[in-house]
Amino acid sequence: MRKLKVGLVGAGRGTGYGSQFRNHTRTEISAICDINPESLEKMRVTFGLKKSQAFENYDDFVKADIDIIFLGTPMPFHAEQAIKALENDKHVLSEVTMATTVKDCENIIRTVKKTGKKYMMAENYFYFHFIQEWKRIIEEEKLGRIFYAESEYVHEIRNLLRDPKTGKLLWRSSRPPIYYCSHCLGPLLMLLDDRVIKATASGKAISMVKEVGIGAIDMQVGIFETQKGATIKMLRSQVVPREPPLVYYSIYGTKGCVENGRWAHPYSSDITTGILYIEGEDKVARKVDWTYSDPKAPGEARKGGHGTSEYYLVKDFIDAIDNDTKPPIDAVRAADITIPGLIAHESAMKGNIWLDVPHFE
Numbered sequence: 555m556r557k558l559k560v561g562l563v564g565a566g567r568g569t570g571y572g573s574q575f576r577n578h579t580r581t582e583i584s585a586i587c588d589i590n591p592e593s594l595e596k597m598r599v600t601f602g603l604k605k606s607q608a609f610e611n612y613d614d615f616v617k618a619d620i621d622i623i624f625l626g627t628p629m630p631f632h633a634e635q636a637i638k639a640l641e642n643d644k645h646v647l648s649e650v651t652m653a654t655t656v657k658d659c660e661n662i663i664r665t666v667k668k669t670g671k672k673y674m675m676a677e678n679y680f681y682f683h684f685i686q687e688w689k690r691i692i693e694e695e696k697l698g699r700i701f702y703a704e705s706e707y708v709h710e711i712r713n714l715l716r717d718p719k720t721g722k723l724l725w726r727s728s729r730p731p732i733y734y735c736s737h738c739l740g741p742l743l744m745l746l747d748d749r750v751i752k753a754t755a756s757g758k759a760i761s762m763v764k765e766v767g768i769g770a771i772d773m774q775v776g777i778f779e780t781q782k783g784a785t786i787k788m789l790r791s792q793v794v795p796r797e798p799p800l801v802y803y804s805i806y807g808t809k810g811c812v813e814n815g816r817w818a819h820p821y822s823s824d825i826t827t828g829i830l831y832i833e834g835e836d837k838v839a840r841k842v843d844w845t846y847s848d849p850k851a852p853g854e855a856r857k858g859g860h861g862t863s864e865y866y867l868v869k870d871f872i873d874a875i876d877n878d879t880k881p882p883i884d885a886v887r888a889a890d891i892t893i894p895g896l897i898a899h900e901s902a903m904k905g906n907i908w909l910d911v912p913h914f915e
């Protein structure tokens with residue numbers, strides 16, 4: 555079988571995912587794109603490509619002889635670039651989140667339907683090894699019916715809001731923290747096999763990092779109600795002083811609960827010690843060394859920087875193309891994971907009111 559040709563857009567994440575595609579037996583890197591000529595050249599050398607395979611212009615790149623486009627560009631470009639890729643007969647693996655407006659999420663779903671191409675959102679946190687272990691525990695109904703879950707993603711990235719050297723505002727300065735909800739809601743909604751129907755949120759004060767914009771809101775807290783009747787609480791900040799960054803989840807069911815640790819982010823440690831408590835099996839909660847990486851995965855699987863998550867994510871995406879099946883985080887799911895954050899921010903701005911969260915098929 556001939557190899558699938560991959561095009562990468564956006565040098566940062568593109569290079570990370572590129573190394574996974576390069577190692578996969580079914581894919582090869584055939585084109586790259588970045589508006590920054592220096593980043594493009596560095597990426598070209600990394601992947602050993604010819605100058606003719608490197609594009610500064612996305613509209614030229616999208617017409618290249620490739621089967622798959624990985625979108626690693628800033629969030630505001632995702633919708634337009636995904637739609638152009640699909641309409642040019644390419645499968646799309648898009649960085650998070652899907653888009654920055656509800657309408658754009660809907661448009662991507664429509665375009666996937668129209669073109670029949672595969673679309674997957676690269677929500678890598680769902681692929682953390684411990685999340686996959688929790689999936690098995692939940693599928694075995696060890697926790698009973700899940701009625702509550704929470705997630706906290708607190709990651710100080712002030713230098714990505716305003717360039718510390720030039721003082722120039724960067725795209726994240728206009729991204730409300732709760733827009734970046736997929737690392738919180740993605741794993742939880744996938745584990746619960748559920749979607750959000752209502753959202754409310756609090757948080758519009760900017761007190762720590764002034765004159766940057768809405769991205770510098772101190773903290774946003776969202777509360778979400780799901781179709782199956784569960785409640786989800788979520789915390790998000792990109793300016794709060796805290797090291798290492800926090801990636802935390804807990805899930806409560808009628809028969810038990812599970813959570814990871816409050817210390818480690820995959821950048822700082824592979825182990826995130828938490829608990830598992832199953833009524834009837836445990837007198838007190840078991841302390842568990844949950845890990846971001848699958849200890850059984852090959853060495854190259856750890857290259858993405860987030861444990862082994864991106865290795866398994868790319869594998870699932872390629873399998874969906876090869877077997878003509880629905881990617882695990884397809885366009886409908888991607889919208890279900892993205893839109894609640896957009897609505898939650900609207901709620902926070904309107905005085906913490908409850909708002910309906912739309913769903914598109």
Ligand SMILES: NC(=O)c1ccc[n+]([C@@H]2O[C@H](COP(=O)([O-])OP(=O)(O)OC[C@H]3O[C@@H](n4cnc5c(N)ncnc54)[C@H](O)[C@@H]3O)[C@@H](O)[C@H]2O)c1
Nearest residue numbers: 564565566567588589590593626627628629631649650651
């Ligand atoms: N899943 C994760 O763990 C994770 C981690 C970091 C970033 N991200 C996501 O990855 C994406 C990129 O984030 P980043 O921090 O690398 O962004 P960035 O601002 O560093 O930009 C990435 C690259 O894209 C290029 N670029 C910008 N606009 C472009 C355009 N219109 N066409 C082609 N190239 C363009 C830039 O020159 C840069 O090299 C975002 O969507 C972000 O949310 C995800």
